[in-house]
Amino acid sequence: MIMMNKIINYFDELFPNPKCELNYNKDYELLIATMLSAQTTDKRVNQVTKILFDKYPDLEALSQADIDDIKEIIKSIGTFNKKALNIKYIAQALLNIGGYLPNDRKFLESLNGVGRKTANVVLSNIFNENCIAVDTHVSRVSKRLGLADEKDNVIIIEKKLNKKFPKDKLSRLHHQMVLFGRYYCKAQNPLCDNCKLKDICKKR
Numbered sequence: 001m002i003m004m005n006k007i008i009n010y011f012d013e014l015f016p017n018p019k020c021e022l023n024y025n026k027d028y029e030l031l032i033a034t035m036l037s038a039q040t041t042d043k044r045v046n047q048v049t050k051i052l053f054d055k056y057p058d059l060e061a062l063s064q065a066d067i068d069d070i071k072e073i074i075k076s077i078g079t080f081n082k083k084a085l086n087i088k089y090i091a092q093a094l095l096n097i098g099g100y101l102p103n104d105r106k107f108l109e110s111l112n113g114v115g116r117k118t119a120n121v122v123l124s125n126i127f128n129e130n131c132i133a134v135d136t137h138v139s140r141v142s143k144r145l146g147l148a149d150e151k152d153n154v155i156i157i158e159k160k161l162n163k164k165f166p167k168d169k170l171s172r173l174h175h176q177m178v179l180f181g182r183y184y185c186k187a188q189n190p191l192c193d194n195c196k197l198k199d200i201c202k203k204r
């Protein structure tokens with residue numbers, strides 16, 4: 001517990017007001033943006049979603065959008081052909097249930113392109129659910145800090161983090177770990193010298 005408190009305190013010091021770096025104005029926009037963020041950066045996603053959501057400002061417009069036009073807008077991100085289809089599918093699926101985003105993990109994970117990580121991001125940010133989404137940053141930081149084993153997959157890492165940290169800290173911790181991995185504990189050239197967690201880091 002001492003180590004967990006040390007991690008929490010350091011993350012609070014670095015990121016006192018952590019938040020999602022994906023831009024969105026409507027609930028469903030976060031769902032689509034998070035789906036698009038797989039295998040690309042939030043910065044790139046924000047660039048394409050600004051164009052996409054300005055041109056197609058509601059679910060009906062998105063559902064009826066020309067697929068080639070969507071592809072053209074998002075072509076700078078990975079697997080854009082598949083993601084373009086996912087956008088139209090998600091828009092139509094939400095329209096089919098009344099045009100709203102439900103607080104329902106099972107439904108969210110049934111949508112094309114939406115897995116547990118994306119569902120967790122939505123549940124945490126939109127519905128204030130205490131859950132942690134394990135992306136590449138959270139996975140890397142968890143393994144380096146000894147919170148998870150090198151062989152662990154994202155499901156196992158999520159379960160371990162859920163056990164190690166207080167439930168009411170999980171959503172905040174998710175954002176902090178993402179930011180820590182993105183700007184400090186980077187995959188290449190991590191900023192280890194001044195890190196207050198280097199004594200427990202497995203990388204060193």
